[in-house]
Amino acid sequence: MDQASRRELRKSLRKSRRSLTLLQQKQASRALTRQLLKHPQVIRSRHIALYLANDGEIDPAIFAAEARRHGKVCYLPVLHPVLHNRLWFVRYDSEAELLLNQFGIPEPAIKRGRRRSARALDLVLLPLVGFDAAGGRLGMGGGFYDRTFAFKRAGTYSPFLMGLAHECQKVESLPIASWDVPLDGVVTDRYSYRFNRASASSTPKPAVDRLFIGRYRTQSSARRFRSSRSNG
Ligand SMILES: Nc1nc2c(c(=O)[nH]1)N(C=O)[C@@H](CNc1ccc(C(=O)N[C@@H](CCC(=O)O)C(=O)O)cc1)CN2
């Protein structure tokens, strides 16, 4: 896929997520929250990055409130003031002072002691424009997440990169660029998808090797996880 068709695809997917009604957005956000709260990767994570929904993105706000009630610490991406197209993560709680960034998206003011490095997050919930069955992600086109999490290509398991999307953002297949950091999973309003650990290999693998494991029953794995924790 060339740059022009990538742009076209981005445009049409953005349009379809923006065309969801307010009611559909609210229902999607509630359904997403239910999926996330029973997800084993969410249950085991304490430091979680998410985002403030923009441009029809599925909204993790209800989840954020629930997560805090469960003792999780939430963070928001902040455009790095110096490093080109990179993100910082700043704590998102009732004390966060929000300012608009250059794209008109609110982000917390950078304050000492409220930042957490990308490597020290347990789970990152990424906004996306499109995703495919191999963990490929099409974003807004700035390469912010790819640059910030480029260290994952060298074989780190953490943080877990989980894309959030409306089911209508799933596409057949996306081309992989050398800089792309594959997602470890995607959660939509309907399903949880999990991809294999190609990102743990030291050399990026072609799409065919990124085996699609598919939908899985988060309920039972969540139960397993809880019982294995209480046993140990
Ligand atoms: N909610 C949310 N927050 C996020 C992201 C995101 O995708 N969603 N980002 C993920 O990377 C970063 C910001 N990246 C963005 C990149 C482009 C545009 C955007 O609207 N571009 C306009 C034109 C931009 C301009 O005015 O210069 C456009 O394409 O229409 C928005 C966010 C960090 N925060």
Ligand SMILES: Nc1ncnc2c1ncn2[C@@H]1O[C@H](COP(=O)(O)OP(=O)(O)OP(=O)(O)O)[C@@H](O)[C@H]1O
């Ligand atoms: N690790 C990196 N090092 C250098 N350049 C990079 C890196 N990652 C991405 N880029 C550059 O960023 C540009 C945008 O990348 P891409 O179209 O994949 O963004 P995206 O994943 O859709 O956006 P985002 O992550 O911001 O939502 C590309 O042209 C690429 O050259």
